[in-house]
Amino acid sequence: MPYEKSPTPGLKRRRQQKGHALYWIAREDIVKAGYTPKSVRLHYADTPEELPLISAACQRLQAEMLAWSAGAKQDYKSFDGTxxxxxxxxxxxxxxxxxxxxxxxxxxxxxxxxxxxxxxxxxxxxxxxxxxxxxxxxxxxxxxxxxxxxxxxxxxxxxxxxxxxxxxxxxxxxxxxxxxxxxxxxxxxxxxxxxRRRSRLEHNQVVSFIVEAVAAKRISLALGTAIQFETGMRQKDVIGEWEPVRAGEEPTGIVLRGRRGKGWRRWCNGLTWADLGRSMVISKETTKTGAIVSHDLKMFPLVTGLLAQIPAEQRIGALIVDETAGRPYAEFAYARDWRVIARAAGIPDAVWNTDARAGAITEAEDAGAELDTIRGSIGHTQASTTARYSRGAIGKSRAIAKQRSAYRNGENKA
Incomplete structure (x- = not known):
């Protein structure tokens, strides 16, 4: 939204030890007449994305001040019950x-x-x-x-x-x-x-996706999907995200300058080549729960096969990069580009990239893994959460069917 379309009456920036803070400041003449509050701290990031929220807060506070000045006597500290x-x-x-x-x-x-x-x-x-x-x-x-x-x-x-x-x-x-x-x-x-979502990404779909992605020279899409499916990690923990750099902070690390005057953004929370190291074992704090998850990537042929195709000189910085931009994927770009490859691979639109996590959990349960073991490997704090991600697992049903069949045939009878 252009700045001229988001007026911010009374907005002031006050310097602090780190950067600055946003405040709405009441007019001095109205304050002298008895109006309160004199100022209100606005807890928003000083970025174009949050400008509409800053503008709305400033306009509300300004309107209250002017109404008080005109005789309505509204006050921020009062509460009108609405x-x-x-x-x-x-x-x-x-x-x-x-x-x-x-x-x-x-x-x-x-x-x-x-x-x-x-x-x-x-x-x-x-x-x-x-x-x-x-x-x-x-x-x-x-x-x-x-x-x-x-x-x-x-x-x-x-x-x-x-x-x-x-x-x-x-x-x-x-x-x-x-x-x-x-x-x-x-x-x-x-x-x-x-x-609740019932879709899940399946192994054969992942294999087809990898083939199409490699052919399209989008190996990062293939690698990101393979890691998500094999480890059960969330998309954000694999590809990372962009957080705004607050005004006054130094834009260090992997940063991106927004278009049309938008502020700096810093890439964070995604996997880097340094996370792999020589052992190919990754240990990562998850963004949602803070749990530490560890995975030995050497155990996943889909992953190691793709890693082997990446030249040594490219093994620096973010692990998953947008080949067309030469940097980590911008917000929503990963899902958008993933869908293009998914359609070429014959994956239905109802199946999303984020369904890789459900696919990993469902396949693990089908393979006979205990729910609590799965929970620990993917960083869930409760088994009930893991159970919601298991979509149509049939492994336990098959095991029970075999036990019942054996019982009927007298194999398990005392």
Whole structure:
């Protein structure tokens, strides 16, 4: 979004030990007349991607200040009991859980918060009840286009975020009786959830994909897919991600300058050639749970066969690179380019690259591995999570069928 389309009245940057912080500053003449707050810390990254959020916060605060000056006497520290006021405090309060979110989580989750505020911001908490939440859920899940699929996942995310905002309202003592009342209603109510994914990437599909990717000279796509499938590692832990470099920080490491004035981004969290070392054993802290997973890549012929095709002079920096750009894959580019090769390999569009993890877990269970052993190898903290990734495993069913057949034939009878 161009800067001129995202006004930021009152925005100031204050120097800190590391970089600078963003603040909305009230007009001096209005402050002298008694207006508070004089300033509000904005907990956003100073990047073009978060500019719309910065702009929205500045415009809300500016409007409140001007309304107070005109006689409305609104105050940031007061709470008017609306969804909009709860949303605002949820986003900018130093004690809000929002401040602990990663940049990419904050970007996606605050988009949902913005949707809630835009649709229901004027509603008073005292006037809300179960019927309202049901109506909001039903409206949110309507198809984007007539005849399309219901957007159940979207509706569930909105309800989940309202719960989060109300929990914050209880903790921050913002009209606790109403927040507790509404939170109790939501936690006592079931909403239809989106169906879990059932697709998985299978070994024969991976082999076909590798053949097509190598032929197209996209060996990194082949290698990334092979590692994902053989180890069960998440896509992000294999190919990495780009995080914004905050203003004032030195853009070191593998960095990328955005187009049209966008700030620097630093590549992180992906596998590097240094991670492989001479032993070909990788040990990595996963981005989601922080668990340490280790894999001996020498045990995976699909991986070693591809590694052998990469010249020694190219074995530096990120392991998975976009050959067309000469750097790690930009956001969404990996999935986009992967789909092109997948279609050439005959892999249905319903099967995604991220389904490689489900494929790895399902194949492992089919091979007779215990669920808890699989859980440990891929870094899940709970076996129930691993079980959700096992999609259509038949190994245990076959083992039981053999035992029952043996019993019927008298082989296992005392």
């Amino acid at each position: 969804i909009g006021a709860l949303s605002r405090r949820f986003q900018i309060d130093d004690e809000s859980p929002v401040q602990g979110w990663k940049y990419n989580t904050r970007r996606s989750q605050l988009y949902i918060v913005g949707t809630i505020e835009e649709a229901f911001g004027a509603r008073a908490l005292t006037a809300l009840g179960l019927k309202d939440f049901r109506r909001w859920y039903d409206a949110a899940k309507l198809p984007k286009k007539a005849g399309g699929l219901e957007r159940v996942d979207r509706a569930c995310k909105i309800i989940k975020m309202i719960r989060e905002m109300l929990r914050y309202g209880v903790a921050a003592e913002l009209d606790q009786p109403q927040c507790i009342r509404l939170l109790t209603i939501l936690e006592s109510t079931e909403f239809k959830t989106a169906k």
